[in-house]
Amino acid sequence: MKTALITGASSGIGEEFAKLFAKDKINLVLVARSENKLKSMATQLREEFGVEVKVIAKDLSVLHQVEEVYTELQQQNSTIDYLVNNAGFGDYNLFAESDWKKQEEMINVNIMALTKLTHLFLPAMLKNKFGKVLNVASTAAFQPGPTMSVYYASKAFVLHFSEAISNELEGTGVTVTALCPGAFESGFQKAAALEESRLVKGRKLPTSKEIAAFGYKHLMKGTRVCIPGVMNYMMANSVRFAPRSWVLKIARMIQDKAD
Numbered sequence: 559m560k561t562a563l564i565t566g567a568s569s570g571i572g573e574e575f576a577k578l579f580a581k582d583k584i585n586l587v588l589v590a591r592s593e594n595k596l597k598s599m600a601t602q603l604r605e606e607f608g609v610e611v612k613v614i615a616k617d618l619s620v621l622h623q624v625e626e627v628y629t630e631l632q633q634q635n636s637t638i639d640y641l642v643n644n645a646g647f648g649d650y651n652l653f654a655e656s657d658w659k660k661q662e663e664m665i666n667v668n669i670m671a672l673t674k675l676t677h678l679f680l681p682a683m684l685k686n687k688f689g690k691v692l693n694v695a696s697t698a699a700f701q702p703g704p705t706m707s708v709y710y711a712s713k714a715f716v717l718h719f720s721e722a723i724s725n726e727l728e729g730t731g732v733t734v735t736a737l738c739p740g741a742f743e744s745g746f747q748k749a750a751a752l753e754e755s756r757l758v759k760g761r762k763l764p765t766s767k768e769i770a771a772f773g774y775k776h777l778m779k780g781t782r783v784c785i786p787g788v789m790n791y792m793m794a795n796s797v798r799f800a801p802r803s804w805v806l807k808i809a810r811m812i813q814d815k816a817d
Contacts, residue, residue, distance in 0.1 A: 566645030568595040574770030580607035618671035619663035643672040648709035668712035687731035733780035737773040740790040
């Protein structure tokens with residue numbers, strides 16, 4: 559049986575990804591900070607799907623703990639066939655007024671941890687001539703985002719990094735997929751203090767389950783970039799044809815608080 563490692567696995571689309579892999583009889587390594595939540599999930603997944611589930615409780619904003627995930631699995635002779643870099647968070651504030659520690663932790667989780675884990679697990683995938691990596695980016699990756707400047711920039715990194723290494727890996731049996739959802743129902747908006755913005759207030763958003771199912775399908779197909787939702791797809795691609803000043807103003811309008 560093959561094994562999937564999922565970061566940010568204790569809730570949202572990370573939790574939904576775990577269910578999808580388990581349903582397909584793929585063993586799991588679940589990584590998040592909340593050990594109790596992970597253990598509860600592991601018990602449910604083992605009982606319902608009969609898969610092996612390992613739990614690794616780590617804070618991926620602390621960079622030495624990122625390497626500890628890999629070291630622990632190496633010591634157990636565990637091979638990772640699917641890597642889902644889902645862990646990430648945002649912050650809604652003017653950059654000059656933001657808390658630096660939160661910005662630094664965001665960069666560590668959204669960029670550093672994702673990049674490091676990919677770098678650590680890719681060599682074995684290449685040796686085995688099989689592997690699939692899914693990096694959770696966002697429609698935020700396609701333009702700058704005033705009031706969420708670091709978050710938008712971090713997702714642009716995820717998208718461009720994923721596309722570049724996907725090209726490098728052509729013909730190796732290893733694929734990289736960037737999942738770029740728009741806003742969806744999750745704890746993200748509350749954590750980012752984004753609930754009053756025009757982006758989400760009053761909108762019926764897709765569920766974490768729907769986003770995970772879309773991403774899982776494209777991961778298995780080896781799609782390079784996948785954007786759920788026709789409107790999201792059109793908006794993400796339209797920025798290439800608009801003046802940068804317009805893109806910036808529209809992004810700010812959407813991000814600002816609704817009246």
